[in-house]
Amino acid sequence: MLPDTLSSGGAAPATAASDSLPSTVPMVSAAVAVHVLALVGDLSMGQPPAQSQRAACLAAQVARLDGAGPQGILHARLVALLRWSGCTANAAGFAHLLGDDVGGREAMLRQALPPDHPLTFSNIEPLARIHCEVAGDVAGMLGLPAEVEAGLRHVWEHYDGGGAPQQLRGEQVPAVVYYTTLAGDLDILSRTHDVPGALRMVRGFGGSKYPAPLAERVVGQAGAWLAELERQEEWPDLSGSALALPAHEVPLSIVADLIELKLPWLTGYSRRVSELAARAAALAGLPAAQRDQLVRAALIHGIGRVSVSNSVWERATRPDAADWERIRLAPYWTARAGALIPALRAEAGLASQLYERLDGSGYFRGLDRETLGHPARLLAAAAAYAALCARRPWREALTAAEATALLAQQAAAGLFDGDAVRWVVAAAAGEGAPLPVRKGLLSEREVEVLRRISLGESNKEAARVMQISPSTVRTHVESIFRKLQCSTRAAATLKGLNLGLI
CATH class of the missing domain: 1.10.3210.10 (Hypothetical protein af1432)
Incomplete structure (x- = not known):
């Protein structure tokens, strides 16, 4: 059993929300929050801690090469920095499929899963849907441009319609998704294979993951871009420029x-x-x-x-x-x-x-x-x-x-x-501060259901604890999704916390 407090080797993580204490939430700039979430995403996906930074630099280059203006380049940077921001929400699903959510996804990104791996479209699609919904919601909570939110909601779509969650194709997919996907492939494959091998693989993905003409143009420039990345000792200071990340405050x-x-x-x-x-x-x-x-x-x-x-x-x-x-x-x-x-x-x-x-x-x-x-x-x-x-x-x-x-x-x-x-x-025990005031978007029963499902309980488990039927729990869940404008439990949990409901 994992110890709860350190007595002979360490402490385990834990716990659930409580409404017995007030919320004291400090603010940071959106730029700082984006950088923290980029790091969280890198670690979650088994990547080195600067992978998203590198991908953001490359995505900006791809966008510029494709004729995007300053705003389009900034959007590419933001989507590249936040493209893993939904990966904590589906970690349990990948752990179930691959045994190790961190190591398994690292192998997936470098095209190194064994031939008999269990991933199929049918079991990946629900995980992609969770990821994209949460990533899009994060962009909304951070007050980022609508183009960034749209890119993150479709970040796993492919040019040929073979992506997820909506199997969009061609121009239905936001261009910023192609910039981000291409940049990520360039960085990860060049680091885990070699540059010539990475360029061959990127060219091979042209026409499936991203437009073939764009892939060809990028391959012609990518060697110089990657070399420049390796020469950088620190990330460029873009503050005050059109490419500066947003500075407004967020929780x-x-x-x-x-x-x-x-x-x-x-x-x-x-x-x-x-x-x-x-x-x-x-x-x-x-x-x-x-x-x-x-x-x-x-x-x-x-x-x-x-x-x-x-x-x-x-x-x-x-x-x-x-x-x-x-x-x-x-x-x-x-x-x-x-x-x-x-x-x-x-x-x-x-x-x-x-x-x-x-x-x-x-x-x-x-x-x-x-x-x-x-x-x-x-x-x-x-x-x-x-x-x-x-x-x-x-x-x-x-x-x-x-x-x-x-x-x-x-x-x-x-x-x-x-x-x-x-x-x-x-x-x-409650000394030193008043109790919080909860918002009334959900009924008390819906808040309790949200609290239970946010802790990972199934409808049957929540029904047993609450002494109601599973069908009643399902009805409450559907109402919660409708009121919070979401379709997955992870997104409902994130929104419930952000709104102070749980």
Whole structure:
């Protein structure tokens, strides 16, 4: 069984949303959110952390070659950066089909799946539909141009109609999709094979994935583009230019919500940790700047988790040695985000300490009480408490009293800071802040159904808990989809969180 708090090797992720705490959601620029989501997508797809950045540079070149103006080039950059933004939502489906959602999709992208792989159009189409709907919704939540949203909603379509989810063809497919797909193929295939081999493969995909004339023109220029990419030591600063990413502010919680679509039982976990940490920090008297940093760190702490396959996180038994090596790297990738996204450097550094423990037994750095400050101690306690109070695939949720007793025991053993635990417990009891006000878009019964399906429960499971019939649950789900204007459970979950419904 995965441990809930670190006692002899590490902590597991967890939990569900709660409406017992207020929402404290900081804002970031849309550009920062796009860069974070690009990194999350790269890690989810088994790619190096700058893959989407490289693809965005190449997509801009393809768009320019095809005669696109500054806005069209910007749209290509944005779609390339966000084209993986729906991949957390269908991770469970790929894990079921390929055994490893991260490694399996990495092999798929480099055309290296074995000949007997199980992927067919019939089982890929539902996963593509989930991906595209969520990616399009993310673009809408980020306030990006309609052309970007349209591109992301069709990002898996092919020129010959063999793509998904709608089997569009030719000019029915937004041109930005062709720019993005071509760019992604160029980068991934040149890196995993060689440049001549990549160009042959791109030419071969002409007429099927993208227009053959466009592929031929790109092949003639691609060698120089790829060489230029290799010479770049840092990404060009496009601020102030027509190609600058949008600077308006968006909620940082969008990042947390998207990450947690990977594992439905995590829904709302980072929000709850941030709310607990905010209250606890206020009760402890931390300065406002530290409180804000703490809340932001809680919302991005799961970045590195997406690099680990669902097959590890969903295991009902204790992870083996190989699993632990992968789990220990999760906070490393969160820390790495700080180096790649300077605007979140301090928050990413703090977030990467969430699984450290005062006795030095945590990961990934093995920090101890000499180096862990008050914010890190509060963050660790808040995350552990939120995890213990939520159901896991391998156990039911602990009561508040049980979670409090266990954390107090582990604090006495030297893992957690005793004062931090006490502040978090007080925060969880509701001290220090008012209750949230929920919106009335859905009925109370529909909110409960949405909450249940957002945690990965089937209609039958939700019906059993709610003591209603599965057909009644199905009716509520259909109503929820209609009111939220979506067609998949992942998209409903994302919208429900964004609207404060769950």
